[in-house]
Amino acid sequence: MVNGEDKAVLVVGSYAQDLVWNSKTFPAPGETLVGKFRTGPGGKGSNQAVAAARVSNGTKVMFCGCVGDDLFGTGARDFQAKQGIDVRVKVHPTIPTGTAGILVNDEGQNSIVVALGSNLELKSEDVSDDMLQSAGIIVMQHEIDPAVNEAVLSRARALGVTTVLNPAPMAPISETTLASVDILAPNETEFATMLQQRGIEVNVDLSKDPIEQVTTAIAEASAALPVRTVVVTLGSRGVCVYDKEAMDTPIFIPAFHVHCVDSTGAGDAFIGGFATKFVENGGDVVDAAKFGNATAALSVTKEGTAPAMPTRGEVEDMLQ
Numbered sequence: 001m002v003n004g005e006d007k008a009v010l011v012v013g014s015y016a017q018d019l020v021w022n023s024k025t026f027p028a029p030g031e032t033l034v035g036k037f038r039t040g041p042g043g044k045g046s047n048q049a050v051a052a053a054r055v056s057n058g059t060k061v062m063f064c065g066c067v068g069d070d071l072f073g074t075g076a077r078d079f080q081a082k083q084g085i086d087v088r089v090k091v092h093p094t095i096p097t098g099t100a101g102i103l104v105n106d107e108g109q110n111s112i113v114v115a116l117g118s119n120l121e122l123k124s125e126d127v128s129d130d131m132l133q134s135a136g137i138i139v140m141q142h143e144i145d146p147a148v149n150e151a152v153l154s155r156a157r158a159l160g161v162t163t164v165l166n167p168a169p170m171a172p173i174s175e176t177t178l179a180s181v182d183i184l185a186p187n188e189t190e191f192a193t194m195l196q197q198r199g200i201e202v203n204v205d206l207s208k209d210p211i212e213q214v215t216t217a218i219a220e221a222s223a224a225l226p227v228r229t230v231v232v233t234l235g236s237r238g239v240c241v242y243d244k245e246a247m248d249t250p251i252f253i254p255a256f257h258v259h260c261v262d263s264t265g266a267g268d269a270f271i272g273g274f275a276t277k278f279v280e281n282g283g284d285v286v287d288a289a290k291f292g293n294a295t296a297a298l299s300v301t302k303e304g305t306a307p308a309m310p311t312r313g314e315v316e317d318m319l320q
């Protein structure tokens with residue numbers, strides 16, 4: 001409950017159809033190989049909305065994005081609706097739905113071509129004031145036009161909605177965008193790259209050095225960022241949460257020990273779980289991060305991205 005009424009999670013971002021081919025080797029230029037194929041729903045925005053909806057205990061989850069007028073676009077909306085998402089998707093008449101063509105060889109290496117397609121046609125005005133006003137939190141990523149992130153985050157901020165930016169995949173962030181972000185939620189690599197782009201070197205290896213050094217480095221580096229809260233995910237180590245106004249030092253939440261089968265989409269699972277719990281608990285970032293940590297740990301125990309997102313019951317069992 002926020003402001004005395006039920007608020008929703010609003011995810012604004014991308015949908016991409018994952019098209020995955022497995023073959024023994026990668027085809028050389030001009031070569032044709034015989035292999036196996038599978039397809040599935042992807043895109044960071046959609047994955048995060050799916051994670052948020054699956055762990056929801058009644059909190060509404062809305063997804064706003066743009067798909068094409070094609071089979072992938074229809075499939076996307078059907079899939080999202082089946083997950084319980086309130087689908088607020090624009091259908092572009094001519095530009096195709098976003099796709100990711102993924103080649104995987106027998107060594108598990110991949111080569112990927114992403115075509116963002118219709119995702120780049122989402123405009124700020126497609127995210128209505130009604131959607132923003134009904135949200136307790138808005139979550140955005142980097143797979144749509146950066147100008148839309150800038151405009152929508154600024155409108156959300158003006159309406160008092162808590163804004164989350166998951167800066168993935170890494171791309172330069174404008175100062176205007178950052179000024180509208182309440183919670184910045186990168187992974188360790190994105191965090192270090194973001195700081196480098198601002199001329200700040202993080203002299204600690206966030207993925208290897210002792211966690212005390214990592215939290216100190218995150219605290220120091222966060223001082224240079226104009227956001228109140230920084231949530232840095234550290235892969236199989238866990239997550240570090242730092243609310244600069246409420247905490248003296250960052251809080252480290254260790255990852256759950258699980259058998260990792262496929263870590264793709266772990267970051268998206270974390271963000272989805274975090275967002276839903278944040279709305280449910282009235283804005284407690286540490287509690288939300290603990291919930292996201294469990295959601296993400298469960299997601300890596302299964303293959304795939306969106307279909308690997310856990311249910312509410314599974315997350316609650318894990319947290320007991």
Ligand code: ADP
Pocket residue numbers: 168187188232233234235236237238239255256257258260263264265266267268270292293294296297300
């Ligand atoms: P991304 O997928 O964006 O690179 P991370 O790799 O940092 O994000 O993972 C996000 C979160 O997923 C971590 O903070 C952690 O909670 C969880 N996680 C990732 N890998 C594992 C793992 N092997 N075991 C348990 N939890 C994991």
